[in-house]
Amino acid sequence: MNWLPHLIAALLYLLWSLLATFPLVWHLADAVHSHGDPLLNTWILAWVVHQAVRDPWHLYAANIFYPEPESLAFSESLLGIALFAAPLLWLTGQPVLTYNLLLLLSFWASALAAYALATDLLAQGPDRPHAGPWPGPALLAGAVYAFGFHRLGEITHLQVLMAQWLPLTLLFVRRFWNEGRGRDLGLAALSFTLAMLSSFYLGLFLVPLLGVFLLWLVLTHPAGRRPDRLWRAALAMPPVGLLLWLVAQPYLRLYQQGLERTLADAQGGAAILLNYLVVPTTSLLYGSLAGRLLPAFPTEQTLFPGLLTLGLAVGGLGWGGPWRRRLGAALIALTGLVLSLGPVLRLTPDGPPLLPLPYRLLYDLIPGYPAIRVVGRFGLVAMLGLGLLAALGLAALTRRCRPGWRGPLTLGLTLAVLVEYLAIPQPLQPVPPPDRIPPVYRWLATQPERTPIIELPTIEDRWFTTPAELERQGRYQYFSIFHWRPTPAGYSGFYPPAFWELIRRLRDFPSPAALGWLQCTGVETVLLHQDAYPPERWQTIQQRLPLYPALRPRTLIGETVVLHLEPPPPGPARPPHLLVPGQVRAGERFLGLLAWPATTSQRVPRQTATVRLLAGDGRSADWPLALPDCLAAGWTVVGLISPWPLPPGRLSLQVEGPDWRLATTVQVVGGQPAPPQPPALALQGWEVAAGPIRPGTVIPLQVLWAVRAPGGQGGLIEVELRDDRGQPVSRTTAEPLAARWSPDRWPAPNLVPDLVSLSVPPDALPG
Numbered sequence: 001m002n003w004l005p006h007l008i009a010a011l012l013y014l015l016w017s018l019l020a021t022f023p024l025v026w027h028l029a030d031a032v033h034s035h036g037d038p039l040l041n042t043w044i045l046a047w048v049v050h051q052a053v054r055d056p057w058h059l060y061a062a063n064i065f066y067p068e069p070e071s072l073a074f075s076e077s078l079l080g081i082a083l084f085a086a087p088l089l090w091l092t093g094q095p096v097l098t099y100n101l102l103l104l105l106s107f108w109a110s111a112l113a114a115y116a117l118a119t120d121l122l123a124q125g126p127d128r129p130h131a132g133p134w135p136g137p138a139l140l141a142g143a144v145y146a147f148g149f150h151r152l153g154e155i156t157h158l159q160v161l162m163a164q165w166l167p168l169t170l171l172f173v174r175r176f177w178n179e180g181r182g183r184d185l186g187l188a189a190l191s192f193t194l195a196m197l198s199s200f201y202l203g204l205f206l207v208p209l210l211g212v213f214l215l216w217l218v219l220t221h222p223a224g225r226r227p228d229r230l231w232r233a234a235l236a237m238p239p240v241g242l243l244l245w246l247v248a249q250p251y252l253r254l255y256q257q258g259l260e261r262t263l264a265d266a267q268g269g270a271a272i273l274l275n276y277l278v279v280p281t282t283s284l285l286y287g288s289l290a291g292r293l294l295p296a297f298p299t300e301q302t303l304f305p306g307l308l309t310l311g312l313a314v315g316g317l318g319w320g321g322p323w324r325r326r327l328g329a330a331l332i333a334l335t336g337l338v339l340s341l342g343p344v345l346r347l348t349p350d351g352p353p354l355l356p357l358p359y360r361l362l363y364d365l366i367p368g369y370p371a372i373r374v375v376g377r378f379g380l381v382a383m384l385g386l387g388l389l390a391a392l393g394l395a396a397l398t399r400r401c402r403p404g405w406r407g408p409l410t411l412g413l414t415l416a417v418l419v420e421y422l423a424i425p426q427p428l429q430p431v432p433p434p435d436r437i438p439p440v441y442r443w444l445a446t447q448p449e450r451t452p453i454i455e456l457p458t459i460e461d462r463w464f465t466t467p468a469e470l471e472r473q474g475r476y477q478y479f480s481i482f483h484w485r486p487t488p489a490g491y492s493g494f495y496p497p498a499f500w501e502l503i504r505r506l507r508d509f510p511s512p513a514a515l516g517w518l519q520c521t522g523v524e525t526v527l528l529h530q531d532a533y534p535p536e537r538w539q540t541i542q543q544r545l546p547l548y549p550a551l552r553p554r555t556l557i558g559e560t561v562v563l564h565l566e567p568p569p570p571g572p573a574r575p576p577h578l579l580v581p582g583q584v585r586a587g588e589r590f591l592g593l594l595a596w597p598a599t600t601s602q603r604v605p606r607q608t609a610t611v612r613l614l615a616g617d618g619r620s621a622d623w624p625l626a627l628p629d630c631l632a633a634g635w636t637v638v639g640l641i642s643p644w645p646l647p648p649g650r651l652s653l654q655v656e657g658p659d660w661r662l663a664t665t666v667q668v669v670g671g672q673p674a675p676p677q678p679p680a681l682a683l684q685g686w687e688v689a690a691g692p693i694r695p696g697t698v699i700p701l702q703v704l705w706a707v708r709a710p711g712g713q714g715g716l717i718e719v720e721l722r723d724d725r726g727q728p729v730s731r732t733t734a735e736p737l738a739a740r741w742s743p744d745r746w747p748a749p750n751l752v753p754d755l756v757s758l759s760v761p762p763d764a765l766p767g
Contacts, residue, residue, distance in 0.1 A: 048078065117167040
């Protein structure tokens with residue numbers, strides 16, 4: 001075999017990886033593309049490498065969202081990428097350098113993988129390698145797949161960029177089908193496994209893609225229709241499935257708690273046809289047009305394939321040699337295009353649905369698809385197919401040239417396509433390397449205690465419409481690599497229900513509700529970053545801190561004030577309230593809440609209850625339920641989640657504690673969720689659930705909603721406390737049902753109990 005063309009292709013892809021991400025090559029250790037997802041992925045890789053050596057049996061017990069036991073599962077674990085990150089981290093000790101080297105590797109490896117698949121596809125036809133050192137038309141497929149605009153739109157998502165496993169899986173499946181070698185079957189299984197371990201997106205993309213690809217092989221490659229191929233492939237599936245099932249256990253446990261994307265989320269993250277005309281704003285050739293065609297998802301859905309690629313792909317579809325290879329490339333492109341459009345076809349993001357699409361079947365039938373948010377990333381698959389078609393078109397063009405011109409023509413057109421895709425300079429944001437991190441984090445690393453900390457300000461905007469807040473939390477999370485102290489805050493793909501209560505209470509820090517929640521979370525160290533607050537708000541915080549004796553100054557390090565928070569006093573255990581809605585829709589798992597009201601925080605004995613559920617169809621379940629060992633000022637809640645989807649009918653629910661027993665019934669109604677519409681909610685009543693109410697305490701309110709029409713979108717409840725003169729004393733907003741059961745899932749007619757905690761300032765006057 002003549003390896004020189006392949007070495008030249010690898011060198012070209014390496015050099016273009018450096019150029020396409022410029023000026024990253026000059027800032028590999030001290031900059032990333034954003035302080036959001038790149039720092040999240042940097043933290044994930046550092047945690048996995050750290051914990052895999054220290055305590056691999058608790059790999060998912062990360063230091064965010066404390067005290068969640070498996071908080072890493074709120075995002076992707078990147079285990080397949082961590083295999084490559086580990087040696088780099090051990091050698092350099094630099095998390096950002098490791099992340100950026102892997103980012104460059106993703107471009108180079110994806111290009112080589114698509115090049116290898118295209119080379120194999122072209123070998124099944126009239127095309128012959130070019131004379132001399134020139135790479136063949138497959139060079140173009142690698143360029144389109146690895147450096148197209150679709151990749152630059154995902155530049156902040158390393159897990160999506162590590163997409164070399166898709167073409168490699170198809171390559172080895174095709175080789176095994178044609179030649180029957182066990183080595184190729186093993187490599188196909190390994191590639192699929194690494195795709196799934198690197199990103200659930202990539203693995204789930206491969207499921208329908210492999211189905212279409214195998215159908216193509218069955219129809220067009222009769223030599224592979226042998227029984228031994230099928231049973232040998234079947235033998236490879238159980239070990240792969242078992243490994244992935246074991247890795248997925250933390251995610252399955254979260255899914256059973258109701259953490260999933262709705263169909264509306266999937267449609268919101270889907271592409272529309274006009275997204276295939278969108279380019280990055282940094283495009284050198286098309287930059288002046290960026291943003292004019294479609295404003296939706298400008299950073300992720302940049303799916304314009306390029307004029308040269310489109311032209312060559314059309315040529316490949318019409319004149320790209322044997323029909324079966326043209327059909328294979330076209331099916332890959334069509335699969336990615338159709339699935340990227342989501343559950344239904346729309347012409348605009350908010351337009352009416354025009355046509356149901358196959359993605360809905362994947363969402364309903366295949367586990368894992370309800371976790372996908374950005375369905376438009378299936379455009380990656382479409383670009384793989386287009387790259388293969390373009391390579392076939394280039395091969396058809398070179399067949400009409402003199403042999404001596406074929407190599408230069410291939411290289412010239414590939415470079416032209418790469419230049420069309422060029423979008424530089426890439427915007428970068430500085431990140432301090434380990435020797436230049438803020439001194440407060442070095443101080444934290446030297447402290448003997450390992451109790452939780454909280455850094456303020458944290459995320460405050462419930463709807464995540466303030467990017468600066470998300471990026472600030474991303475920086476906190478990155479800096480935690482250097483001390484690994486647990487924290488109830490975090491930045492991730494999903495968020496636990498307690499997180500929404502945390503950020504709601506911390507908006508008014510310091511307040512009785514905020515301190516009570518932090519005390520019951522076990523937080524003893526509070527970091528106030530003065531330079532992150534507006535001056536007037538910082539002045540207000542300084543004025544209010546002396547009103548709370550549980551907060552004591554500890555030290556001042558640079559612009560960060562470090563406070564010590566005293567734990568709450570002990571108190572007696574008490575029975576909770578059992579709150580259930582009037583109706584729940586069939587298929588739900590949410591049953592209700594156990595809720596403890598309190599005006600001040602108290603540490604209580606650790607206890608366990610037993611939950612018993614009896615359904616109308618005869619099914620029953622018993623499970624233990626750990627009760628909170630601290631009651632925060634306001635409400636402390638524990639969600640009651642059924643182990644199986646609820647069947648229609650009346651259910652008997654019983655919760656038995658050490659010295660109390662609560663029982664009720666839950667009515668489960670049939671029918672599908674109604675389409676979103678303005679909610680018809682009425683306030684049926686409210687009451688103060690505990691007292692006495694004094695300055696410096698928290699009012700636990702119980703609210704009852706009458707639901708008159710279903711399908712309303714989730715919102716926030718606002719409660720205000722006023723004095724005798726009608727002047728506001730305190731105000732808060734709250735998630736309905738502690739963010740555990742969204743109003744868009746409430747059936748009607750219905751009565752739904754709700755909980756709100758409202759602080760009374762310590763300097764409030766009697767009255």
